[in-house]
Amino acid sequence: MTFATKYNPQVAWRTLASAVFQLTRETVNDPATYRMTVVAIDSNNPGAGQKEIGYFVVDYWGVPYSIIGVSSTYIDVQDDFRVGRCPTSGQMAVIYKSAFEGRALYLAPDSFQHLHPLAFNNYHRFEIPLLYLNDPNAKKVPFTASEYPDITNYQDDQVDPEDATKMINYSEIYGEDPNVRCIVVADTETSSQLQQMPQFVKVDGKLIRVWFDQGGMSPSGYLIISRS
Numbered sequence: 001m002t003f004a005t006k007y008n009p010q011v012a013w014r015t016l017a018s019a020v021f022q023l024t025r026e027t028v029n030d031p032a033t034y035r036m037t038v039v040a041i042d043s044n045n046p047g048a049g050q051k052e053i054g055y056f057v058v059d060y061w062g063v064p065y066s067i068i069g070v071s072s073t074y075i076d077v078q079d080d081f082r083v084g085r086c087p088t089s090g091q092m093a094v095i096y097k098s099a100f101e102g103r104a105l106y107l108a109p110d111s112f113q114h115l116h117p118l119a120f121n122n123y124h125r126f127e128i129p130l131l132y133l134n135d136p137n138a139k140k141v142p143f144t145a146s147e148y149p150d151i152t153n154y155q156d157d158q159v160d161p162e163d164a165t166k167m168i169n170y171s172e173i174y175g176e177d178p179n180v181r182c183i184v185v186a187d188t189e190t191s192s193q194l195q196q197m198p199q200f201v202k203v204d205g206k207l208i209r210v211w212f213d214q215g216g217m218s219p220s221g222y223l224i225i226s227r228s
Helices: 003-007 119-133 170-174
Strands: 011-024 033-037 056-058 064-070 074-078 091-097 139-143 158-160 163-168 179-187 190-193 199-203 206-211 220-226
Touching: 033 064, 064 119, 170 220
Parallel strands: none
Antiparallel strands: 011 033, 011 091, 033 074, 056 064, 056 091, 064 074, 139 220, 158 163, 179 190, 179 220, 199 206
């Protein structure tokens, strides 16, 4: 696979977003969804007319929405970033397949030439945080003499365990299905990983606590949390 095909979108085509209407309203657990009629305008665009679930559409103002449904004439999209409005109807938009196996939201500047002049800059405020959240650094969460080491209040803003001057929200950084390991420290030179899967506690579908049971023992150590 060449550099170009691996890191650049191979599907990125221009359309007119028309007949846009709302399918579902935003709730606490789910973003709003919309339906829009689309048709390829320029057959020279890469992959003109191709559309699949998992692709994205960027509207006239540079707001990205994920495609969650397709037909021969329309697409259903989801307001992942909860901007609170539908894709701009009656204006140009770009439909594309993200590069690097769907993990990179990047879209080259030339794809924005038919959108609003501010669209590319607006798009950056969504693109950059998402690129960060796709691969955040793992974090240590220390515990001392605990039989049940845990991460609590998972959905809430709280003090960063590695830097008391900062705040952290685990759900925003590591998602609802994180990887969590428990490391038991015997001394300055010896540690081991607890051979046990983490226990997940959820309320209304949202993760609120991750914990381990050390079987009556209360050693010290740390948890390592990373994104799945």
